[in-house]
Amino acid sequence: MVILLKLKAYLFIGLFCLSGLGVMAQVAPASSRMGDIRAEWLDRASFSGAGERPSGRNVLWYKQSAKVWEEALPIGNGRLGGMVFGGVADERIQLNESTLWDGYALDPNNPESLETLPEVRRLLFADKNNEAVKLAEQTMMGRPRGVKPYQSLAELWFDTRHLSADAYTRSLDLATGVVTVRYKHNGIWYTRESFASAELNAIIVRFTASGGGKISNSFTLRRQQDAETTPHPTDAASLLLKGRLPVKDSDGNARGLRFAAQVKAVVSGGHTRFHDHVLSVEGADTLTLYIAGATNYPGLEHVYDGGLDFPGIPEDTCAAIISNATRQSYEAVKAAHIREHQRYYSRVELELGAQDGKNWHLATDELLEEARTTGQPDPLLVETFFQYGRYLLIASSRPGTMPANLQGLWAWQMNPPWNADYHTNINLQMNYWPAEITNLSEMHLPLVDLMASLVKPGQRTAKVLYGADGWVVHHLTDAWGFTAPADGPQGIWPMGAAWLAQHPWEHYCYTLDTAFLRQRAYPLMKGAAAFILDFLVEAPSGTPVAGKLVTSPSYSPENAFILPNGEHSVFTYGATMDFEIIHDLLTNCVAATKILNIDKDFRNTCLKTLSRLAPIRISETTGRVMEWVEDYDEVEPHHRHTSHLFALHPGNQISVTGTPELAAAAKKTLIARGDDGTGWGLAWKINMWNRLHDADHAFKLLGVLLCEKTLPNLFDNHPPFQIDGNFGATAAIAEMLVQSHVPLKGTRFEVHLLPSLPTALIQGSVKGLRARGGFVIDLTWEDGILQDARIVAEKGGRLTLRLGDRTANFKTKGGEILQLDSHLKRKRT
Missing domain, CATH: 2.70.98.50 (putative glycoside hydrolase family protein from bacillus halodurans)
Structure with a gap:
């Protein structure tokens, strides 16, 4: 997120005077x-x-x-x-x-936007980026240009x-x-x-x-x-x-x-x-x-x-x-x-350390200090940090309540950092990464409720600003349905609804709740896709992806690049993250229409659009995934966002087994980004290193997060406090043990056991993690080797398991329990 203020994280300002006691x-x-x-x-x-x-x-x-x-x-x-x-x-x-x-509900949409949009696009395609920025800032921003605080x-x-x-x-x-x-x-x-x-x-x-x-x-x-x-x-x-x-x-x-x-x-x-x-x-x-x-x-x-x-x-x-x-x-x-x-x-139990371990009797602040001294967090601290994230989600997001905001539920100021709003260019989404995998599916529903409330204002923003159908959200929203661009040109990022639409689909993938898919998830997904289908334009001749469909204007949150003339800019067309989000959304819409056996024409439109979408590109100079349509140099090479790796996480377009060339480029990208960052930025990187199956690098960054970006009460420190780092790290610890994102034929996913187990956590057990396809998983491991697995197939169906290079396939019935040994063989009962 853009750092709008500097706030000493440990300073609590006393604001009241209690008298008469x-x-x-x-x-x-x-x-x-x-x-x-x-x-x-x-x-x-x-x-x-x-x-x-x-x-x-x-x-x-x-x-x-x-x-x-x-x-x-x-x-x-x-x-x-x-x-x-x-x-x-x-x-x-x-x-x-x-x-x-x-604040209150209002109409912040600027009708001048639709009139000037063609000129903004012409300027971008003509490499006049900063002229486009100036015009867009004058005509496309919300009125007002931001939201009021929680x-x-x-x-x-x-x-x-x-x-x-x-x-x-x-x-x-x-x-x-x-x-x-x-x-x-x-x-x-x-x-x-x-x-x-x-x-x-x-x-x-x-x-x-x-x-x-x-x-x-x-x-x-x-x-x-x-x-x-x-x-x-x-x-x-x-x-x-x-x-x-x-x-x-x-x-x-x-x-x-x-x-x-x-x-x-x-x-x-x-x-x-x-x-x-x-x-x-x-x-x-x-x-x-x-x-x-x-x-x-x-x-x-x-x-x-x-x-x-x-x-x-x-x-x-x-x-x-x-x-x-x-x-x-x-x-x-x-x-x-x-x-x-x-x-x-x-529902979930995790044991990573013995109760008679040398640090068992250390207080929490002492455990943190021990981690800072040694540079290595104790497994007990990791275990508690994981469960703390689950606790915070239970405490801040329940069915029928507001979703967790930038500070979850807890903010002491009248004007908290970034208004404690709902930032939709990663932070709100990160809040819900642990919901499904750590068996808190119900806690995901307030986010779906928020999305439903944004459809009506988002439809108006789509029509007024872009002349498009469907619904759109830009880089933030609030309790009053704000969907227009906010803050500055970095707010002209109309991908918020498309990214949010991943979440109801994920809820379906983990629960296989077809009624939810039909009644709630698919309408939200289709509406977000309808906007994207109208928003995309064909890149003109002379551009690097001529003839392909691109987004314009476009922006890679919240990074800036260096133009050939030496100027800095944030505005372009066809930022890589846009393609990755759109690929994810349209692919999921295609799958949903097949499951529900509806909307064949819409499905075909999505498939045709996917075939024309600009691809993820690898830089010939650096071998890294390109962040923009041009191979620009970054203003901040170690920028806190790693937006162009959305396809690695939370998307699934890049994987070690499915797209090894892109995975290798993603690894080079992460190395170049570095091992430091904001609290939530580190949490994202940990998830990405997990997806690359580089367990010790993932754990190294978890150590940095705990040692340098964690407050005494274990709140994540951007700085200042943001709760998304807690939630992102909890999801990352879970994905060290179970991953299920790699798609197989049909609508199934491969379930990978201990895909990114660090050497620092060579023994332990977990009960109750969930995998896509409606599976609940218990695991025990010693010396880094799986000892046994217990898998409940809640809905039944085909199950493909992976353990290292070994795979096993099972046909399961609803409610069936698989008891497996270290070779993924059924145990004799």
């Missing part, structure tokens, strides 16, 4: 010392450094509270998210609600009288989705448990102590702007924060979303009281907080239905959520949350 009169709370916006958020408590690893295999844990946001631990249920700092004297839980987006909902602040912790452990158990803070103060053990219940749509925080009457805290809700906090008007034990985003349209009408957050305290023993906007609890035996958040966002399918204001009162929604949540005991709510979370999380 009577219980802390003897020492000013840290929160009242935040006038200096350069200061880090600090817990006043001192820590002894003593702490014990919690039970559980995959846990993030620490021996001190978080000092900055990038050390806090995330919880989420797809709608409501929290970042738990784990403070002793001073605690903060930063809250997000997935629909709290600034925003933080609120922050819950509370403090205690505890200024020291003799023993302290802060942890997130990935298997339960519960953050636990446990510490000892003056001989009393205090415990706090926090989790986000999907069933109740609430965050619950439980306080207990080893002695009676020991829990005394003061609470308030804060937001940087546009909100106020008061005692709840109808609930004497609740705080209420509510507000409205100050958005107005060109006529001066208020269009901003309304929002609210409520916190209710339920105590046994002790009592509660209010002082101004502060809720205090004194002398309780136990305390449970129920936290709700809501907006009046109408849902993706109703963005254009609301007129000037949407119905719904967020504070009423919060009250209903909390009323429902408090009807059950805490024990019942927690047990239900764990059951529901494990319904998804427990």
Whole structure:
């Protein structure tokens, strides 16, 4: 992504001043010392450094509270998210609600675009690239030229009288989705448990102590702007924060979303009281907080239905959520949350390190430091990082919720980096790379919902800007259906819908859900293809691919090249990535029409277009895959995007076994790009090295990602934080063990076991990974050699397995289980 700002990743800016906490009169709370916006958020408590690893295999844990946001631990249920700092004297839980987006639905399309498009194309074909850039920027950009940000909902602040912790452990158990803070103060053990219940749509925080009457805290809700906090008007034990985003349209009408957050305290023993906007609890035996958040966002399918204001009162929604949540005991709510979370999380088990290994008792930040010192991540860290990515997807993308954005669900600013929007030139797609292979297929569906919501505005953009049918998205979108070019000329990249259309097809390939293909996937794919078929033009004589179909204008995200006259430019025609995305889309459309036995004429049009599409070309000078239609030199040879290798990953047009010449050129391309990069850029390269079956090079880059681009709470660091690197790396670790992208005859795929197993991970086991064709796979290996495999054929059909150079074919029935040995032979039962 274009780096629009520089942000010190570890600096958490204190923005609020919490006052009036009577219980802390003897020492000013840290929160009242935040006038200096350069200061880090600090817990006043001192820590002894003593702490014990919690039970559980995959846990993030620490021996001190978080000092900055990038050390806090995330919880989420797809709608409501929290970042738990784990403070002793001073605690903060930063809250997000997935629909709290600034802005509103509008028509940003510039009708001048269609008039000037032929001239832009003429200039590009005449090698007048920068003249084309100037004209396109004047006439094709969206109005406005960008989107408004996703925003933080609120922050819950509370403090205690505890200024020291003799023993302290802060942890997130990935298997339960519960953050636990446990510490000892003056001989009393205090415990706090926090989790986000999907069933109740609430965050619950439980306080207990080893002695009676020991829990005394003061609470308030804060937001940087546009909100106020008061005692709840109808609930004497609740705080209420509510507000409205100050958005107005060109006529001066208020269009901003309304929002609210409520916190209710339920105590046994002790009592509660209010002082101004502060809720205090004194002398309780136990305390449970129920936290709700809501907006009046109408849902993706109703963005254009609301007129000037949407119905719904967020504070009423919060009250209903909390009323429902408090009807059950805490024990019942927690047990239900764990059951529901494990319904998804427990589908995959990965074991790469022994529990008695030398680093087993290292805290997570210590494991990271050990990796930085040795340059080699411990297998346990790799295992936990993999499961953390799955945890984050479960927490930030669930059926019926918004899809995961650039920061998933968690953003503390009013204006996060890149607006925490949906960047469609790789970042949004990367978020969902692990969904199918790591057995979280349901978490893929919010992306499909977003795509469906973009069809209507995308159709208008296609017609107004290009005179084309179908639907189009450029390099970003938001919660309000923005589909026009944004930011600058780099935004005139009309390939977003075509790339996104890969995802519903992938969902079908893994699930073989024909009803989904017919009702949801294929209409989205066909609509994206219809735009492409209208957008393509024939390259004129005198060009390198004369007579072939090319895209124009075109752009290779987000790279620039050097023209023969020495000028730099970003605009051209026929960037290689375009051909690769189009090849992927049209090929998948052809396959879908055969499966569904429909649209023969459309199928033939796709096939004819594929035969005329400009090919992937190899540079005669460098032997690398060419990024543009001309063999230009790059402005940044080590650019973070490796767009022209889309056909290697996430596409499948390039493979080691199917196209060895292109695979060799792709390898040279990756070597030239280098082994450094942004967090998400490294994750992409790891996936590509996996596809080349260069396991140790892939693991080397995973080490760089963990050692140099991973924050203390294991969030990916662009920098700053972007969640796509987490998701991309999780998918990459899975593809070290199972790959199923190489197409065979018909609509089948080869399933390759341990295709890219690094020597650093020579022993281990995995259960529950998925392969295309509806197969679920368990593997065990020792000394880098497969010991046994268990494969469930959910739908049945032909299965081709590969292990190294060995292949085996099986005919399977629906529900059949194959038990195979190290030679891919059936085991005797």
